[in-house]
Amino acid sequence: MEPYELTSExxxxxxxxxxxxxxxxxxxxxARIQATEPRVMAFSHLTAEQARDAAIAAEQELASGRYRxxxxxxxxxxxxxxxxxxxxxxxxxAVREGNVPSSDAAVVRRLLDAGxxxxxKTFTHEFAYGSFTPPTRNPWDGDHIPGGSxxxxxxxVAAGSCVVALGTDTAGSIRMPASxxxxxxxxxxxGRASKRGVTPLAWSLDHVGPMAxxxxxxxxxxxxxxxxxxxxxxxxxxxxxxxxxxxxxGVDGLRVGVPTNYFFEHVADDVEQAVRxxxxxxxxxxxxxxxxxxPHADVLMAAEWGIMLPEASAYHQQSLRDNGDLYGADVRALxxxxxxxxxxxxxxxxxxxxxxxxxxxxxxxxxxxxxxxxVPFAAPRAxxxxxxxGDGTIEAVHxxxxxLTSPANVTGVPALTIPVGFSRxxxxxxxxxxxxxxxxxxxxxxxxxxxxxxGAHAWPTLAD
Amino acid sequence: MEPYELTSExxxxxxxxxxxxxxxxxxxxxARIQATEPRVMAFSHLTAEQARDAAIAAEQELASGRYRxxxxxxxxxxxxxxxxxxxxxxxxxAVREGNVPSSDAAVVRRLLDAGxxxxxKTFTHEFAYGSFTPPTRNPWDGDHIPGGSxxxxxxxVAAGSCVVALGTDTAGSIRMPASxxxxxxxxxxxGRASKRGVTPLAWSLDHVGPMAxxxxxxxxxxxxxxxxxxxxxxxxxxxxxxxxxxxxxGVDGLRVGVPTNYFFEHVADDVEQAVRxxxxxxxxxxxxxxxxxxPHADVLMAAEWGIMLPEASAYHQQSLRDNGDLYGADVRALxxxxxxxxxxxxxxxxxxxxxxxxxxxxxxxxxxxxxxxxVPFAAPRAxxxxxxxGDGTIEAVHxxxxxLTSPANVTGVPALTIPVGFSRxxxxxxxxxxxxxxxxxxxxxxxxxxxxxxGAHAWPTLAD
Numbered sequence: 072m073e074p075y076e077l078t079s080e081x082x083x084x085x086x087x088x089x090x091x092x093x094x095x096x097x098x099x100x101x102a103r104i105q106a107t108e109p110r111v112m113a114f115s116h117l118t119a120e121q122a123r124d125a126a127i128a129a130e131q132e133l134a135s136g137r138y139r140x141x142x143x144x145x146x147x148x149x150x151x152x153x154x155x156x157x158x159x160x161x162x163x164x165a166v167r168e169g170n171v172p173s174s175d176a177a178v179v180r181r182l183l184d185a186g187x188x189x190x191x192k193t194f195t196h197e198f199a200y201g202s203f204t205p206p207t208r209n210p211w212d213g214d215h216i217p218g219g220s221x222x223x224x225x226x227x228v229a230a231g232s233c234v235v236a237l238g239t240d241t242a243g244s245i246r247m248p249a250s251x252x253x254x255x256x257x258x259x260x261x262g263r264a265s266k267r268g269v270t271p272l273a274w275s276l277d278h279v280g281p282m283a284x285x286x287x288x289x290x291x292x293x294x295x296x297x298x299x300x301x302x303x304x305x306x307x308x309x310x311x312x313x314x315x316x317x318x319x320x321g322v323d324g325l326r327v328g329v330p331t332n333y334f335f336e337h338v339a340d341d342v343e344q345a346v347r348x349x350x351x352x353x354x355x356x357x358x359x360x361x362x363x364x365x366p367h368a369d370v371l372m373a374a375e376w377g378i379m380l381p382e383a384s385a386y387h388q389q390s391l392r393d394n395g396d397l398y399g400a401d402v403r404a405l406x407x408x409x410x411x412x413x414x415x416x417x418x419x420x421x422x423x424x425x426x427x428x429x430x431x432x433x434x435x436x437x438x439x440x441x442x443x444x445x446v447p448f449a450a451p452r453a454x455x456x457x458x459x460x461g462d463g464t465i466e467a468v469h470x471x472x473x474x475l476t477s478p479a480n481v482t483g484v485p486a487l488t489i490p491v492g493f494s495r496x497x498x499x500x501x502x503x504x505x506x507x508x509x510x511x512x513x514x515x516x517x518x519x520x521x522x523x524x525x526g527a528h529a530w531p532t533l534a535d
Numbered sequence: 536m537e538p539y540e541l542t543s544e545x546x547x548x549x550x551x552x553x554x555x556x557x558x559x560x561x562x563x564x565x566a567r568i569q570a571t572e573p574r575v576m577a578f579s580h581l582t583a584e585q586a587r588d589a590a591i592a593a594e595q596e597l598a599s600g601r602y603r604x605x606x607x608x609x610x611x612x613x614x615x616x617x618x619x620x621x622x623x624x625x626x627x628x629a630v631r632e633g634n635v636p637s638s639d640a641a642v643v644r645r646l647l648d649a650g651x652x653x654x655x656k657t658f659t660h661e662f663a664y665g666s667f668t669p670p671t672r673n674p675w676d677g678d679h680i681p682g683g684s685x686x687x688x689x690x691x692v693a694a695g696s697c698v699v700a701l702g703t704d705t706a707g708s709i710r711m712p713a714s715x716x717x718x719x720x721x722x723x724x725x726g727r728a729s730k731r732g733v734t735p736l737a738w739s740l741d742h743v744g745p746m747a748x749x750x751x752x753x754x755x756x757x758x759x760x761x762x763x764x765x766x767x768x769x770x771x772x773x774x775x776x777x778x779x780x781x782x783x784x785g786v787d788g789l790r791v792g793v794p795t796n797y798f799f800e801h802v803a804d805d806v807e808q809a810v811r812x813x814x815x816x817x818x819x820x821x822x823x824x825x826x827x828x829x830p831h832a833d834v835l836m837a838a839e840w841g842i843m844l845p846e847a848s849a850y851h852q853q854s855l856r857d858n859g860d861l862y863g864a865d866v867r868a869l870x871x872x873x874x875x876x877x878x879x880x881x882x883x884x885x886x887x888x889x890x891x892x893x894x895x896x897x898x899x900x901x902x903x904x905x906x907x908x909x910v911p912f913a914a915p916r917a918x919x920x921x922x923x924x925g926d927g928t929i930e931a932v933h934x935x936x937x938x939l940t941s942p943a944n945v946t947g948v949p950a951l952t953i954p955v956g957f958s959r960x961x962x963x964x965x966x967x968x969x970x971x972x973x974x975x976x977x978x979x980x981x982x983x984x985x986x987x988x989x990g991a992h993a994w995p996t997l998a999d
Contacts, residue, residue: 381878414845414881
């Protein structure tokens with residue numbers, strides 16, 4: 072087994088015991104990047120030299136007895152939406168070409184302080200406003216999209232080109248590519264982790280969060296990045312639990328909600344089967360399965376679009392005037408559409424959202440987690456524009472990819488995606504676990520229990 | 536002296552000692568209402584019979600030894616924007632004709648539970664969206680407007696037709712009519728008192744609050760109505776101090792900010808002189824006067840209008856479709872204008888507001904209170920549409936009346952108005968005292984110190 076194949080947990084333990092040097096690990100990861108990048112194209116910018124220097128420094132630090140914790144010396148990939156000091160940060164847009172920030176985004180800083188080593192910046196769909204993330208390809212099959220907007224981060228984790236990657240999520244941009252690429256991704260509770268230094272898409276729906284190979288790696292990152300930031304107006308000052316500590320305490324007696332509406336409608340057979348089989352697995356571990364009706368399902372996507380469109384357009388308005396021709400056609404069309412939304416429509420969308428959020432609070436009084444598919448299908452082929460559901464419904468891929476993830480953005484609740492098997496075509500499928508606000512530890516515990524039961528803790532080897 | 540002339544403090548003390556019966560007090564107030572209503576027209580609906588029954592019940596309760604506190608048995612007038620169980624509540628609009636709620640607004644309920652007795656509902660400018668409140672007249676001079684939108688409440692307090700009245704304030708609707716009518720009015724911090732059961736105008740700018748003859752009466756009401764309401768999504772769960780307890784502790788050493796910009800620009804001479812004289816009075820009491828620059832003054836009104844217009848239109852949108860012809864022409868025009876605002880403009884107004892709020896927090900690190908005029912002039916004549924500032928500037932009365940009060944709505948800070956003298960024409964003038972969020976006790980303390988120094992604690996007798 073090569074060092075790049077190790078999870079955070081395994082690599083961290085070996086680094087702590089001195090059996091693995093950070094330099095060895097980073098070199099292995101950099102070699103893996105060299106091997107996979109020609110076909111995956113996950114990275115917009117590599118920081119190989121700085122990473123090697125940092126690995127040497129970490130090695131010396133560890134040798135001198137200074138141990139920073141379980142992330143010390145581990146390789147990190149950062150979505151190109153996060154500011155990184157001295158490293159190009161362009162939101163994968165020509166609009167930001169040449170931009171080199173002078174300071175790190177808050178959560179990047181936290182991870183570097185925890186000892187992580189950044190190996191590069193990953194492609195985002197331009198300004199995080201889309202679901203296919205050119206030029207990145209799905210590591211499982213290059214003819215398929217990696218998803219987006221955190222497509223580069225998902226592909227990098229799946230390809231073994233980093234152990235942990237940072238993503239952002241406004242309508243599913245962490246969870247959907249994680250599902251398409253067969254990795255774990257967490258959108259935390261709104262306000263749980265700081266968004267300072269991250270280019271916004273739609274501020275009231277935006278979240279930052281981690282992507283990794285398993286739930287323990289995600290928990291370790293949450294331990295480092297969760298917490299209040301007074302300089303981020305969306306940040307919430309709430310107690311931070313130890314996310315990794317209770318991971319293995321099981322799901323016995325936990326009430327798992329399974330929706331009878333919305334989340335299994337217009338979902339591919341193989342997706343539904345994989346998720347329902349995973350639910351049976353959880354039931355076998357002692358979880359109590361309860362059917363629930365998801366409230367106000369008919370207005371969830373109206374709220375998402377009614378808020379995302381104008382918030383994104385407000386942020387880009389001046390830039391679109393000045394540099395309209397530098398935007399990609401798809402993003403520009405969305406930004407122009409958002410400028411036509413009336414304030415009364417936006418205000419009503421925000422009020423509908425308050426009603427939905429309140430109703431979800433009620434739903435969670437009967438259940439501990441809500442389990443659903445993450446995306447209605449496996450990763451589509453590049454260029455595929457529509458899905459035909461066979462009952463007369465034809466849905467835009469763009470709409471379908473975010474249909475099951477957006478509810479957690481509208482409500483702000485934490486939602487984790489974990490791999491639960493493969494499609495008929497051999498592409499990964501994801502299951503989504505929603506929890507109450509600030510109950511990240513609970514959704515991670517459910518994910519971990521499933522992983523243990525499935526023996527799915529190691530990195531899934533890709534065909535090279 | 537007739538009982539109706541007593542302040543809460545005086546009447547409450549006499550009721551407690553048994554020297555004054557609630558029945559005697561209510562009868563005196565009802566007689567006063569009969570005498571003044573033909574010329575003041577403050578009440579949209581009187582509840583004389585219920586008030587008398589309640590006074591008899593209060594008398595019996597007190598005789599049996601059950602004393603509810605300092606508001607027990609005192610007469611209350613309620614702006615017709617508040618729901619009142621079994622009592623017509625129309626927001627002074629034909630749109631709501633015949634509406635009789637089945638329950639009380641939260642703060643009305645709190646005051647009734649504290650033993651207050653409602654004598655009637657007072658006129659509001661239709662749906663709280665205006666500043667002249669027909670048909671109410673200014674008790675000091677019937678040719679002048681009482682201000683609005685809480686014009687009925689201000690006029691009722693000034694006329695001696697109640698001891699305390701409730702108002703609402705979205706751009707100055709408590710403070711401006713209080714200033715015009717020579718009474719005290721407090722807009723508390725956003726979220727300090729529950730808005731449940733009160734018809735909204737613009738939810739993110741709306742506040743409920745008390746109007747009375749002096750600051751102690753206002754403090755007593757705040758003690759009863761301040762506090763968290765989980766059923767009002769705008770309500771904040773913050774500790775509630777005893778507002779009446781520290782009132783008399785003086786202003787020695789208190790840092791009083793006096794703005795060098797905005798608040799004294801385009802202000803009538805007599806207003807400026809009265810306010811500056813009041814500041815000298817505070818200085819004589821030991822307050823330290825500091826000049827301050829009000830940040831982002833140039834965008835304060837843009838933020839107010841950019842938020843108020845579309846929020847009001849969103850609330851009324853369906854009703855305007857169904858019953859457009861039942862709205863007054865002035866309110867209808869504003870509601871139709873608000874429907875044209877783009878979402879991007881509203882979102883930018885909210886973002887500007889966040890910047891302003893943050894800057895005001897910084898301003899308040901150097902001062903304890905900010906003292907300004909409440910309105911740029913005394914109550915205008917009914918029908919007066921414009922004010923000519925003599926320097927080439929002509930300003931709409933509608934804009935000018937809310938120009939100095941709106942900043943506290945945009946920022947959410949508490950703001951108190953107290954009478955500080957009279958205009959050349961003999962109409963009352965007000966001074967506004969702003970404080971830090973949730974520092975209502977401090978602004979009331981400043982107001983009280985001024986009142987004591989001026990000997991202005993009694994009800995100012997009006998010519999009958």
